[in-house]
Amino acid sequence: MRFRHICSILSVWLVLSGFVAGPAQAQSNKSSRTSLPFVIVSLDGLRYEDITTQTMPNLHRMLNSAAVGFTNIHTGGAQTETNCYASTGSSTKMNTPALSGWTGAPNESIQLPGEWTPVSFGDLFSRWTGSVYKDGIVVPSIAEILGMNKTRQWGSHIGMLGDALHHLGYQTAVIGNADFGETANRPGPLFLMDSTGRVDEGDVSTDLLEKDVSRPYGIKINGHALWTSFQTHAQKNHVILVQWGDLNRLDHTMQTIRPEQAVAMRRQILQEADQWIGRLLATRQQYGTILVTALAPLHNPGTGEEPGLVPVIMNGEGFLPQNVVTSATTHRAGLVSNFDLAPSILDQVSQAGQNDPATLGHKIRQVQADSIGEKRIAWLKQYGDDLTFIHKFRPQLLSVYVHVATYTLIVLFFIYLWKRAWIRKFRQLLEWVVILPLVLLVAPVLQPHSSSYYVLDIFCLSFLFLGLFGFFEKETDRMIGIGILTGGFVVFDMLRRAFWMKQSLLGYDLITGARYYGIGNEYMGVCLGAALLAFVLLRYRFAGTLEKQIQSQTARFLYVLEIGGGGLITYLLAAPQYGTNAGGAIAAIVGFSTLFLMWRGKTFWKSFLVASLGITSIGLCILFAIHLLAPVDQLTHIGQAGKLLLHGNLKNFLAILYRKVLLNFHLLQVSMWGSLLMITAGIVAIWLTMQKKRSSKVLYQGFQAIFGCTAAAFLCNDSGVLAAATILLFAAAGMFATEIDANEGTESHKNESIESTVG
Numbered sequence: 001m002r003f004r005h006i007c008s009i010l011s012v013w014l015v016l017s018g019f020v021a022g023p024a025q026a027q028s029n030k031s032s033r034t035s036l037p038f039v040i041v042s043l044d045g046l047r048y049e050d051i052t053t054q055t056m057p058n059l060h061r062m063l064n065s066a067a068v069g070f071t072n073i074h075t076g077g078a079q080t081e082t083n084c085y086a087s088t089g090s091s092t093k094m095n096t097p098a099l100s101g102w103t104g105a106p107n108e109s110i111q112l113p114g115e116w117t118p119v120s121f122g123d124l125f126s127r128w129t130g131s132v133y134k135d136g137i138v139v140p141s142i143a144e145i146l147g148m149n150k151t152r153q154w155g156s157h158i159g160m161l162g163d164a165l166h167h168l169g170y171q172t173a174v175i176g177n178a179d180f181g182e183t184a185n186r187p188g189p190l191f192l193m194d195s196t197g198r199v200d201e202g203d204v205s206t207d208l209l210e211k212d213v214s215r216p217y218g219i220k221i222n223g224h225a226l227w228t229s230f231q232t233h234a235q236k237n238h239v240i241l242v243q244w245g246d247l248n249r250l251d252h253t254m255q256t257i258r259p260e261q262a263v264a265m266r267r268q269i270l271q272e273a274d275q276w277i278g279r280l281l282a283t284r285q286q287y288g289t290i291l292v293t294a295l296a297p298l299h300n301p302g303t304g305e306e307p308g309l310v311p312v313i314m315n316g317e318g319f320l321p322q323n324v325v326t327s328a329t330t331h332r333a334g335l336v337s338n339f340d341l342a343p344s345i346l347d348q349v350s351q352a353g354q355n356d357p358a359t360l361g362h363k364i365r366q367v368q369a370d371s372i373g374e375k376r377i378a379w380l381k382q383y384g385d386d387l388t389f390i391h392k393f394r395p396q397l398l399s400v401y402v403h404v405a406t407y408t409l410i411v412l413f414f415i416y417l418w419k420r421a422w423i424r425k426f427r428q429l430l431e432w433v434v435i436l437p438l439v440l441l442v443a444p445v446l447q448p449h450s451s452s453y454y455v456l457d458i459f460c461l462s463f464l465f466l467g468l469f470g471f472f473e474k475e476t477d478r479m480i481g482i483g484i485l486t487g488g489f490v491v492f493d494m495l496r497r498a499f500w501m502k503q504s505l506l507g508y509d510l511i512t513g514a515r516y517y518g519i520g521n522e523y524m525g526v527c528l529g530a531a532l533l534a535f536v537l538l539r540y541r542f543a544g545t546l547e548k549q550i551q552s553q554t555a556r557f558l559y560v561l562e563i564g565g566g567g568l569i570t571y572l573l574a575a576p577q578y579g580t581n582a583g584g585a586i587a588a589i590v591g592f593s594t595l596f597l598m599w600r601g602k603t604f605w606k607s608f609l610v611a612s613l614g615i616t617s618i619g620l621c622i623l624f625a626i627h628l629l630a631p632v633d634q635l636t637h638i639g640q641a642g643k644l645l646l647h648g649n650l651k652n653f654l655a656i657l658y659r660k661v662l663l664n665f666h667l668l669q670v671s672m673w674g675s676l677l678m679i680t681a682g683i684v685a686i687w688l689t690m691q692k693k694r695s696s697k698v699l700y701q702g703f704q705a706i707f708g709c710t711a712a713a714f715l716c717n718d719s720g721v722l723a724a725a726t727i728l729l730f731a732a733a734g735m736f737a738t739e740i741d742a743n744e745g746t747e748s749h750k751n752e753s754i755e756s757t758v759g
Contacts, residue, residue: 518579591709
């Protein structure tokens, strides 16, 4: 009876709650232009150097009352203008078709290639989608865009920003034109469109242009017309995007213009844009937050360099001067992702923040820069220079390193097959190959800011470490020392939130890379390879050399060391506070568990399957649980994958795994790391086959376990080829180290026999 009363009371309460809350929710979705508009000014091609000089005085003045920083641009493919705008507006990686920049008002006509007569954007939109719109701005290619992106990694919510704003009752507008002469190029609407391919208002027509024969295509932005259109639309819309398209036209014709002329033309375009920004600042009280950035990076017209860092200037309520921007995506002061812009606009306009699990970004926050103070601009310039240096020098150095490592292993393998005694002649080169990751980890401590100083630091540190390990007589002892020191330094740095890795050339490239903090795949592979090699060689070194009682004590110590070391590394790879590398955590579980089970008497396949299917499944459940408990605005990739499973979206979850495998097999074929992986895998596999009956059981089992760890790293990571190659690199080096000691032992035994015979 009591239970019935309770149920009745709850039912009445729920009904009343629905009646009370229902109208309130509906009321919140009504459009009401009471708040000041959020204004985005996109100067495509704006570079970080532009805000650290006096080229644009009004923009420089704006910096004094804004939080600033940089962003990199990620898309689902090439960094085309349409890909950049669509990806940033959807807060996830997007691809767009060739005609996606053909946008406009429904009553505006355009001549399509192959069409007999001009066709209006409205008719074209109706032809391709079956829908009819009479006002606003339409994106006729929306159906093709939806089709291209329906199997994206996290699912796809194309038009996320537009949908979210419309759901909240807010209106959008896009103003600006970047046409290439008679060819339409209007990517702006892709940023603010909803999933139907529509923006509420705007003007992207040729009415915003004026004739100027000195400019690309003989046209340029009419600043007065752009300002008039902006004032009109700012009065009744909540979010307005202004695209200054002259830099886009310059970029499209850059190859036909002398570099000096292109630089001068770019400077003039920036000055004209700066004058327009001056008018915006003169009426600053009429707007809410103003965001100045470049939604599409362009080539440097003077040098032809690829797009780099893009400035982000946030001026408005809540963004204090002398501060720098950051986000939960990057955890880096002064750096955000382009995926963070859309959630930040939602947060500023409505405090809605991130509520879509398909998004990859988080709202932009600011961090105090009291230690920087008035030197903020100089700090930003130095920060940009440092990141650009890593971006430019990293591929060159790693190319040399990977090729040296590859050819070294090939030469040593042929010597191993032909004349094993000669392997010891290359021992220093072999040691250098596995020492270099440690060298590159600690090199930033010396703060080299040029390629020549960096190379000098690498040589000095390499000689230092080679001399340090040279005190050990046996090669296996040297490899144990290298493994322990390398793994130890990486673990130490992980405990310090990857302070060294963030600056290392073997760490991550923040301009083109997708990881901003924690441990990347390169050092994840180095850490696992070094630790596993040290454990295997330690057990091999003491096996058979001690009395049984001491062997038993040593074995217990090694078990504790392996479980403790392996557990610590796995925890650091999995823990959110240290920058989760989920694929690395899985590889660590597989590698260390397989090694431990094999040394407990299990076969390789039984150990590998138990580790891969059993222990890893338990670990993944714990990992998902931890990350799903994180706040929505701090949700990681593993948390997003967990949400897909919770919502029953198994198809997209499996698509993630399929994409990882597909990407790695592609990299296996085209990248230098793929070549290194295939060569090291072949060498270790042949060695295991040849040594199955002749080699130490400890070594044989150990290298099998490392092979299993390599497979897990390859299959469970984006760019797992890098991690797998570095893991096997340590295994191959350890294999050759044991051969060097074995041959030296044989030579020593022969010499003793000869001496005894002569005696």
